[in-house]
Amino acid sequence: MKVVTMAAASMPTDPSGETLDLFHQHGAALYRFCRVTLGRADEADDVVQEAFLKLLQHLEKHGDRSNLRAWLFTVAANACRDRLRWRVRWLPWRVELDTRVVDAVDDRPDLRPARAALRALAPRDRLLLTLRAQGLSYREIASAAGIREASVGRLLARALERWKRGVESRKR
Amino acid sequence: MRCLSDVELQAVAAGEADEAAASHVEGCAQCRGRVDGIRHDLRDIAAVVNTAGAMPPRLEAQVRESIAAREPVRGSTTMRGPLPAPAWRRPRVVLALATAAVIALVVFGVLPRFGAPTTLSASQVLGRSLETLSSGKGLEMLEYELVTTGLTHGSWRIRLIVDHERPTRYHVSTIGPDGTVVGAFSQDPVRQTRTQLTRVDGRNYIVNVAGIQNPVLSLPQMAEALVETVITMMQATSGQTLTVVDGPTGQQYVVETPPVTPATSAATLDLHFARATVDADDFRIHEFEASGAILKQPFSVSFTLLNHLVLGNWQASSDPFAIVPGPDDVMLEGTPSEHPVDELLTTVIRELARTRTF
Numbered sequence: 001m002k003v004v005t006m007a008a009a010s011m012p013t014d015p016s017g018e019t020l021d022l023f024h025q026h027g028a029a030l031y032r033f034c035r036v037t038l039g040r041a042d043e044a045d046d047v048v049q050e051a052f053l054k055l056l057q058h059l060e061k062h063g064d065r066s067n068l069r070a071w072l073f074t075v076a077a078n079a080c081r082d083r084l085r086w087r088v089r090w091l092p093w094r095v096e097l098d099t100r101v102v103d104a105v106d107d108r109p110d111l112r113p114a115r116a117a118l119r120a121l122a123p124r125d126r127l128l129l130t131l132r133a134q135g136l137s138y139r140e141i142a143s144a145a146g147i148r149e150a151s152v153g154r155l156l157a158r159a160l161e162r163w164k165r166g167v168e169s170r171k172r
Numbered sequence: 173m174r175c176l177s178d179v180e181l182q183a184v185a186a187g188e189a190d191e192a193a194a195s196h197v198e199g200c201a202q203c204r205g206r207v208d209g210i211r212h213d214l215r216d217i218a219a220v221v222n223t224a225g226a227m228p229p230r231l232e233a234q235v236r237e238s239i240a241a242r243e244p245v246r247g248s249t250t251m252r253g254p255l256p257a258p259a260w261r262r263p264r265v266v267l268a269l270a271t272a273a274v275i276a277l278v279v280f281g282v283l284p285r286f287g288a289p290t291t292l293s294a295s296q297v298l299g300r301s302l303e304t305l306s307s308g309k310g311l312e313m314l315e316y317e318l319v320t321t322g323l324t325h326g327s328w329r330i331r332l333i334v335d336h337e338r339p340t341r342y343h344v345s346t347i348g349p350d351g352t353v354v355g356a357f358s359q360d361p362v363r364q365t366r367t368q369l370t371r372v373d374g375r376n377y378i379v380n381v382a383g384i385q386n387p388v389l390s391l392p393q394m395a396e397a398l399v400e401t402v403i404t405m406m407q408a409t410s411g412q413t414l415t416v417v418d419g420p421t422g423q424q425y426v427v428e429t430p431p432v433t434p435a436t437s438a439a440t441l442d443l444h445f446a447r448a449t450v451d452a453d454d455f456r457i458h459e460f461e462a463s464g465a466i467l468k469q470p471f472s473v474s475f476t477l478l479n480h481l482v483l484g485n486w487q488a489s490s491d492p493f494a495i496v497p498g499p500d501d502v503m504l505e506g507t508p509s510e511h512p513v514d515e516l517l518t519t520v521i522r523e524l525a526r527t528r529t530f
Contacts, residue, residue: 016239023235031227036220039418045231049244052235056242111223112422112453114216119418133218138188153188157178160213167216 015059023052026069029134030076036130037080039119047079070140077127077144084123117166125159132156176203185210294414294427295407298448300455311335311492315479321472329478333492338362340387343493345369357512360493361387366508367495368516376501379519384508402462405443416452423452456480 027048034044054075055068064071118126124145131141141156142149176184176193183189184197185207197203238244312334319327328346335341343358353376356369366381406412406429413428428447442465449459456477463472497503506519 019239020236023232027232027235028227031231032221032224035224039416039423041225041228041416045228045234046244048227048231049234049238053238053242053244056239111216111220115220116422118217118220119422129214129217130221132186133214133221138183138186153179153183153186156186157182160182160210161178163217164213 015056018059019052019056022055022068022072026072027052030072033073033130033134034076034080036118037077037123037127038083043083047076047083050079051075067140070136070143073131073134073136073140074144077131078146080127081123113167113170114163116170117163120166121159121163124155125162128152128156128159129163175200176206181206181210185214294412297414297425297427297450297455298403298407300450303455310337310482313479313481313492314477317476317478319472319474321470330475335493341493343495356495358493358495359384359387360491363491363493366512366515368512369495370516376498377504378495378497378501379504379506379516380495381506381508381515386510402443402446402460403448406446406448419449419451419458424458425450425452 030051031044031048034047035041038044038047051072055072058071059065118129121129127145128141131144136144138152139149141147141152145152147155176196180189180193181197181203184193184203189197197207313331314334315329315331317327318330329348331345331347333343338361340359340361344356345353346355348354352371353369354371356367358367359365361384364382364384366384366387368379370377370379406427413426413430415426417424417426426447426449429443429445431445443462444464446462446464447460448457450457458477459475461472461474463470465471504519504523506515509515509518
């Protein structure tokens with residue numbers, strides 16, 4: 001796990017450049033996290049973009065820089081939760097001549113039961129396991145998922161158990 | 173020290189446990205094995221997350237742009253509510269069958285064969301679905317919900333058994349809401365039989381014709397040809413949208429052509445709207461919806477795949493192409509003809525004439 005910690009003395013004066021640096025460091029992981037949580041590439045795009053815009057505003061206001069990676073995952077997790085809650089209000093972008101492509105779904109057969117079981121989990125279980133798989137600490141997971149740090153271990157263990165049962169049932 | 177609970181083992185695996193728990197795991201083979209198991213599971217989950225898809229290069233451009241503008245640039249989704257684009261901006265999706273056929277040739281000639289593509293366009297997803305449509309082998313059973321308006325109106329549940337080695341060998345049944353078969357058609361060139369079942373006033377009338385020499389064109393083939401035509405037209409349409417969604421059985425591609433205002437056209441088939449939901453694993457079409465006009469008559473059709481079974485080489489004792497009569501069913505023997513409707517009509521009229529003689 002890579003934790004970005006910056007001392008106040010070494011604080012860069014260019015928030016835009018710093019935001020882009022952080023995008024290069026964490027953008028891909030954040031995108032994958034959103035993709036798994038939301039199940040849709042187009043919405044993951046938007047959440048990542050919004051998260052880094054908020055990061056820019058956060059840096060411009062000299063917000064807390066002690067763990068910006070966890071901060072980003074917290075913002076993204078909240079945005080994903082909002083999107084899942086209000087999904088019915090969102091429609092695919094439908095501009096003519098939009099010829100963008102989507103990523104092909106990875107077809108590693110050995111991961112299919114694991115992927116299907118993860119997808120079938122309740123949103124909170126999936127969120128917790130995905131954050132853990134991204135290497136976030138219990139404290140960071142608690143912050144991102146909006147739960148008490150003391151509850152993280154118990155909830156993670158339960159989520160993992162449910163995921164394992166799902167994998168086993170799909171392998172049968 | 174007692175062995176650790178799942179929560180404690182989870183903490184050890186995550187590096188969040190206290191020293192006592194960590195040292196217990198060091199000395200306890202059972203707990204160490206369980207921690208290894210948790211780490212293995214988490215590696216699998218991480219592999220799922222890490223193969224969820226690479227970040228698209230355009231996202232970086234969007235983030236750069238939004239940071240420079242201090243506001244979100246055009247995203248991938250939009251709020252429900254905005255009106256559709258003005259009519260003059262909508263693409264005209266009015267293509268004749270001949271055009272579609274030419275485009276299909278170009279598409280299949282130009283598009284590379286698919287190995288393990290890193291990205292897919294809507295056209296490529298549809299192309300792979302077309303390949304799946306025509307690549308069936310052995311016996312296959314498909315059950316789907318079909319809803320049509322226009323030339324025919326209604327909602328049906330259809331069960332279809334088709335032999336891909338002999339395209340004129342098939343069995344199609346229409347199933348009513350209570351699960352009873354309300355109509356069926358079966359043709360088996362191997363046994364040289366053709367059978368039709370019609371249900372009238374709660375009773376089945378089965379017309380069985382033996383000794384057929386010329387099996388008629390397969391209904392599934394005709395339906396497949398229509399779907400292939402529409403999909404080819406979708407490929408040629410500008411402004412398709414392609415999204416990946418989570419379906420009940422896994423990830424699915426949804427390809428949609430934008431709705432267009434029907435325009436006066438001399439084309440045989442006009443397509444005004446179409447949507448295909450394609451399984452991301454095998455590119456089989458799970459849902460299909462299209463509306464437009466055939467010979468200037470408006471139509472809409474939608475089907476949802478309910479069940480799919482590859483029967484392989486049929487080994488069971490029952491014949492999947494036979495329409496088996498029930499105890500109260502009326503069996504009529506027909507005479508082979510060039511057209512199945514003639515067979516049905518001739519048989520019914522003959523039976524009617526026989527009854528009138530008494």
